[in-house]
Amino acid sequence: MILLDEPMRKHTTFGVGGPADVFVVPDSVDEAVATVRACRKLGVPYFVLGKGSNLLVSDEGFRGVIVALEKLNGIEVVGATIECEAGASLGSVAERACELGLCGFEFAGGIPGTVGGACFMNAGAYDGCMADVLRSVDVIDADGEVRTIDADDLALGYRTSRIRTDGLVVLRARIELAPGDSQEIRAKMRELNHRRKEKQPLEYRSAGSTFKRPEGHFAGKLIMDAGLKGYAVGGACVSTKHAGFVVNTGGATATDVRSVISHVQDEVERQFGVRLEPEVRFLGW
Numbered sequence: 468m469i470l471l472d473e474p475m476r477k478h479t480t481f482g483v484g485g486p487a488d489v490f491v492v493p494d495s496v497d498e499a500v501a502t503v504r505a506c507r508k509l510g511v512p513y514f515v516l517g518k519g520s521n522l523l524v525s526d527e528g529f530r531g532v533i534v535a536l537e538k539l540n541g542i543e544v545v546g547a548t549i550e551c552e553a554g555a556s557l558g559s560v561a562e563r564a565c566e567l568g569l570c571g572f573e574f575a576g577g578i579p580g581t582v583g584g585a586c587f588m589n590a591g592a593y594d595g596c597m598a599d600v601l602r603s604v605d606v607i608d609a610d611g612e613v614r615t616i617d618a619d620d621l622a623l624g625y626r627t628s629r630i631r632t633d634g635l636v637v638l639r640a641r642i643e644l645a646p647g648d649s650q651e652i653r654a655k656m657r658e659l660n661h662r663r664k665e666k667q668p669l670e671y672r673s674a675g676s677t678f679k680r681p682e683g684h685f686a687g688k689l690i691m692d693a694g695l696k697g698y699a700v701g702g703a704c705v706s707t708k709h710a711g712f713v714v715n716t717g718g719a720t721a722t723d724v725r726s727v728i729s730h731v732q733d734e735v736e737r738q739f740g741v742r743l744e745p746e747v748r749f750l751g752w
């Protein structure tokens with residue numbers, strides 16, 4: 468499927484963002500590879516999209532091609548290894564793992580992204596992260612070749628990876644889990660989701676934690692101590708429930724969100740000498 472001038476607000480959890488010139492939804496891994504290769508050959512800017520759950524697209528949108536991997540959602544299980552396509556949601560992989568009595572992926576069940584986005588970000592929560600369970604990925608490398616890379620060679624760090632620094636495109640991932648008890652896994656997933664609901668402003672659209680955790684501090688605490696809870700520009704504000712989240716309370720523009728982020732960075736730096744680094748990715752600015 469190919470769409471023109473597709474509003475990115477429809478494809479981001481923030482619910483903001485202007486049009487992408489071209490929005491391609493490959494039906495298969497081969498189509499995804501062909502699309503990325505064509506963009507590279509023609510020198511057209513492209514951007515690989517998962518669920519848009521860590522993304523702030525500008526109101527002007529993106530001049531180029533969005534390659535949305537939402538249809539690459541196949542999941543296969545061999546023993547304790549789950550092989551999934553990059554567009555599979557973390558929730559569906561966690562659900563499958565739970566059904567099959569495979570433990571170690573409970574941390575990811577409540578993260579609203581795809582496997583590809585999670586590898587790129589080395590997503591994590593509640594003492595777990597992709598680096599703990601990822602065995603290998605199939606990627607399109609810088610030369611346009613498809614190859615398999617072991618997780619040990621991906622330099623997975625706090626919200627970063629070689630996928631990010633080397634501009635690799637994840638096509639498939641192999642996640643290695645351990646045999647466990649379905650009921651215990653289910654109970655753990657429920658408990659983690661309960662903790663999320665209690666602490667996070669899930670009633671509003673956001674991209675999760677807006678900022679990375681600065682060394683020796685917690686972003687949310689610094690923002691709260693700076694007196695910025697509830698600070699708003701237009702329809703965007705610092706959540707009053709969890710200061711680490713900038714939320715869209717309704718009708719926010721991307722510029723509103725960016726303004727709140729910039730003000731929080733400046734104010735926290737002015738008061739505490741710590742420059743917060745966004746965890747959220749910016750596109751089209």
Ligand SMILES: Cc1cc2nc3c(=O)[nH]c(=O)nc-3n(C[C@H](O)[C@H](O)[C@H](O)COP(=O)(O)OP(=O)(O)OC[C@H]3O[C@@H](n4cnc5c(N)ncnc54)[C@H](O)[C@@H]3O)c2cc1C
Pocket residue numbers: 480514515516517518519520521522536553554577578579580581582583584585586587588589590591592630635636637638669673674675676748
């Ligand atoms: C309510 C809420 C809670 C959240 N909680 C957490 C949490 O607990 N822990 C956490 O780590 N994150 C959390 N997040 C953030 C987000 O869900 C993760 O960062 C997730 O991994 C992003 O995945 P995505 O598919 O949505 O990626 P996108 O937002 O679509 O993309 C993010 C980046 O990954 C790149 N990317 C996506 N797919 C691929 C691919 N196949 N190959 C190469 N690059 C790719 C994109 O180009 C982009 O640069 C939360 C977000 C929300 C809205």
